[in-house]
Amino acid sequence: MVKVTEKRLITAALPYVNNIPHLGHIVGSHLPGDIFARFCRLKGYDTLYIGGTDEHGTPALLEAKKQKIPLDKFCTTIYKEHKKIYDWFNISYDNFSRTSKPIHHELTQEFFQKIKDNGYIKEAKIKQFYCEHDKIFLPDRFVEGTCKSCGYEHARGDQCEKCTKVLDTLTLTKAKCTLCSNTPEIKESNHLFLKYDKLSSKLETWLKKQTHWRHQVLNLALAWVKEGIKERGITRDIENGVKVPLEGYEDKVFYVWFDAPIGYISSTKEHTKDWESYWKEDSKIYHFIGKDNIPFHSIFWPSSLIANGDYNLPYNVVGLQYLNYEGGKFSKTHKRGVFCENIPKTGINPDVLRAYLTFVIPETDDTEFKWSEFESRVNSDLIGNFGNFINRTLTFVHSKLNGELVQPKDLEEYSEFNQQVTEKINKVEQLLEKAELRHAFQEILSLSDLGNKFFNDQEPWVVLKQDETKTKEILYICVDLCRKLAILSSPYIPSSSEKIFKILNLKENPTKESIWETSKEIKIPNKHKINKPEVLFEKLTPEFIEEFKKTVAETSNIKDLF
RNA sequence: GCCUCCGUAGAUUAGUUGGCUAAAUCGUCAGUCUCAUAAGCUGAAGAUCGAGGGUUCAAGUCCCUCUGGAGGCACCA
Numbered sequence: 001m002v003k004v005t006e007k008r009l010i011t012a013a014l015p016y017v018n019n020i021p022h023l024g025h026i027v028g029s030h031l032p033g034d035i036f037a038r039f040c041r042l043k044g045y046d047t048l049y050i051g052g053t054d055e056h057g058t059p060a061l062l063e064a065k066k067q068k069i070p071l072d073k074f075c076t077t078i079y080k081e082h083k084k085i086y087d088w089f090n091i092s093y094d095n096f097s098r099t100s101k102p103i104h105h106e107l108t109q110e111f112f113q114k115i116k117d118n119g120y121i122k123e124a125k126i127k128q129f130y131c132e133h134d135k136i137f138l139p140d141r142f143v144e145g146t147c148k149s150c151g152y153e154h155a156r157g158d159q160c161e162k163c164t165k166v167l168d169t170l171t172l173t174k175a176k177c178t179l180c181s182n183t184p185e186i187k188e189s190n191h192l193f194l195k196y197d198k199l200s201s202k203l204e205t206w207l208k209k210q211t212h213w214r215h216q217v218l219n220l221a222l223a224w225v226k227e228g229i230k231e232r233g234i235t236r237d238i239e240n241g242v243k244v245p246l247e248g249y250e251d252k253v254f255y256v257w258f259d260a261p262i263g264y265i266s267s268t269k270e271h272t273k274d275w276e277s278y279w280k281e282d283s284k285i286y287h288f289i290g291k292d293n294i295p296f297h298s299i300f301w302p303s304s305l306i307a308n309g310d311y312n313l314p315y316n317v318v319g320l321q322y323l324n325y326e327g328g329k330f331s332k333t334h335k336r337g338v339f340c341e342n343i344p345k346t347g348i349n350p351d352v353l354r355a356y357l358t359f360v361i362p363e364t365d366d367t368e369f370k371w372s373e374f375e376s377r378v379n380s381d382l383i384g385n386f387g388n389f390i391n392r393t394l395t396f397v398h399s400k401l402n403g404e405l406v407q408p409k410d411l412e413e414y415s416e417f418n419q420q421v422t423e424k425i426n427k428v429e430q431l432l433e434k435a436e437l438r439h440a441f442q443e444i445l446s447l448s449d450l451g452n453k454f455f456n457d458q459e460p461w462v463v464l465k466q467d468e469t470k471t472k473e474i475l476y477i478c479v480d481l482c483r484k485l486a487i488l489s490s491p492y493i494p495s496s497s498e499k500i501f502k503i504l505n506l507k508e509n510p511t512k513e514s515i516w517e518t519s520k521e522i523k524i525p526n527k528h529k530i531n532k533p534e535v536l537f538e539k540l541t542p543e544f545i546e547e548f549k550k551t552v553a554e555t556s557n558i559k560d561l562f
Numbered sequence: 563g564c565c566u567c568c569g570u571a572g573a574u575u576a577g578u579u580g581g582c583u584a585a586a587u588c589g590u591c592a593g594u595c596u597c598a599u600a601a602g603c604u605g606a607a608g609a610u611c612g613a614g615g616g617u618u619c620a621a622g623u624c625c626c627u628c629u630g631g632a633g634g635c636a637c638c639a
Contacts, residue, residue: 059639128637193637215567216633219566220566220567220634222566223565223566223635224634224636226565229636256639257637257638293639294634295636321632322632364567365567365568365575365631366568366631367574368574370573370574372573373573376573376588376589377587379599379601380587380601381588384602385601387599387601388601389602392597392598392599392601392602393597395598399597439575442576442586442587445587449587452601452603455602455603456595456602456604459597460597461597464597535599537599538599
């Protein structure tokens with residue numbers, strides 16, 4: 001019988017190119033996606049982790065104009081900045097693409113054509129403000145005017161912040177373009193709409209089956225469906241985007257939110273010839289996204305997919321909340337936060353940051369980055385507990401036992417301990433399968449806690465005085481736990497995990513596919529000899545944190561990049 | 563204005579379909595070992611589970627009101 005490996009396609013939200021990521025962006029999709037993808041590879045699933053930049057839409061266009069730079073050059077520079085940051089964090093994207101690539105444009109057009117052939121597209125005229133001076137149709141938030149109901153003069157777009165009334169932008173009087181302050185005119189043009197009304201019952205049926213999603217995500221999606229989803233425009237009158245392959249639409253492009261998620265597919269297609277097996281055959285698709293993206297990934301994207309009919313729907317939409325900063329929001333203008341582009345300069349070990357960020361992955365609620373917590377979590381949990389267990393074990397073996405181990409003749413003697421370890425490992429696995437990454441990491445740390453207790457109870461430093469072989473047996477058990485810990489923790493702290501394997505003098509790579517199962521066995525060979533240990537993580541001193549804080553509060557303005 | 567989610571020890575969180583003295587980690591305090599990055603181990607203090615009311619033999623867990631926070635209310639990325 002041929003064993004069929006389960007396929008898993010994992011995606012992180014496509015970052016938009018009008019800013020440089022801060023820690024909130026990392027912890028809100030790239031890192032959790034990465035941890036999950038790395039775990040899936042270890043488990044032996046046929047895994048792909050896909051991402052890329054979203055380069056379409058009005059904001060990027062305007063930003064490029066403002067900087068007086070050609071759009072493609074602008075996007076390329078920002079793309080490179082993003083890529084550099086994700087690489088530094090060791091985000092293991094199998095492919096990190098761009099929605100500006102031809103492969104994406106072609107695929108989007110094909111994708112659309114199929115939806116049209118299936119009868120889910122209709123055409124209608126809509127009225128919009130057009131700015132003669134800037135030569136663009138203005139999205140609502142670029143229009144300011146007087147609110148009809150309360151007379152507030154600076155009402156923006158579709159909602160008046162004074163009387164909080166939702167309003168039709170076109171009812172604003174004394175409308176002004178927020179870019180140039182000129183008065184825009186109302187123009188009418190044709191647009192394409194996806195017939196959501198026709199799709200919503202199918203969508204609802206599908207959503208109701210997704211009981212394994214987080215409640216917040218599912219409830220939000222169902223609330224939208226309940227309110228009734230109307231037709232939604234999928235085209236725009238701007239120049240930055242995928243051209244609409246239809247007569248009369250030569251000057252229009254697809255709305256960014258229509259083409260962006262198709263970027264997940266095109267990025268897969270760019271990466272492998274076998275792309276269709278991840279999208280059309282038996283596979284599980286996971287989208288890791290921030291909460292602002294939930295409606296798009298749970299409503300509009302699945303609707304597009306249903307309308308198209310060729311592709312799998314997401315298996316899970318993992319919606320994450322936000323990371324705040326010391327009691328407030330991240331703010332570039334107030335220099336409040338941790339911005340990514342200068343982090344490499346601080347010399348911090350990426351794994352240390354990954355580990356702390358894992359503690360604050362906003363899985364169920366908004367969380368907070370706090371400097372005091374950063375220090376104590378790293379120093380006591382990661383280093384004092386986890387790092388120290390590895391270090392005390394390896395140092396002991398190296399300096400007191402000449403690096404040598406002896407497999408216990410009678411493993412029964414340690415069966416109680418080994419059983420506890422195995423239970424923990426199974427628990428970690430269950431949590432990771434559910435993408436409960438933060439909880440799983442805590443269990444991994446409690447496993448090193450178990451190791452520390454074992455070490456203490458066995459008192460190898462006392463045993464050594466009478467029985468060297470017995471000591472080598474005790475340490476054999478400890479070293480094997482180090483090996484297990486390296487495997488389990490490798491999704492979180494991949495470089496450190498590899499370092500542990502090197503010191504353990506093991507040939508395999510703990511980030512290797514299918515190695516997970518070996519964490520459940522006792523695997524160190526008899527008479528194995530380990531290498532000279534070195535410290536995995538440096539402790540964080542108050543001085544280092546002060547310096548770090550200063551460096552990462554700085555973030556360049558987009559214009560400084562050109 | 564309407565709707566959804568959240569509010570558990572100083573901090574961060576666990577708490578399955580309501581059921582025994584509400585768990586854990588960090589921090590604090592005390593004791594202790596010494597192989598280890600002054601790390602480890604043991605123990606203690608610390609929560610009327612946001613406030614009030616209700617249903618029930620029994621509620622952190624269900625219902626209502628209030629309060630504080632997060633988000634949605636569609637062409638906004």
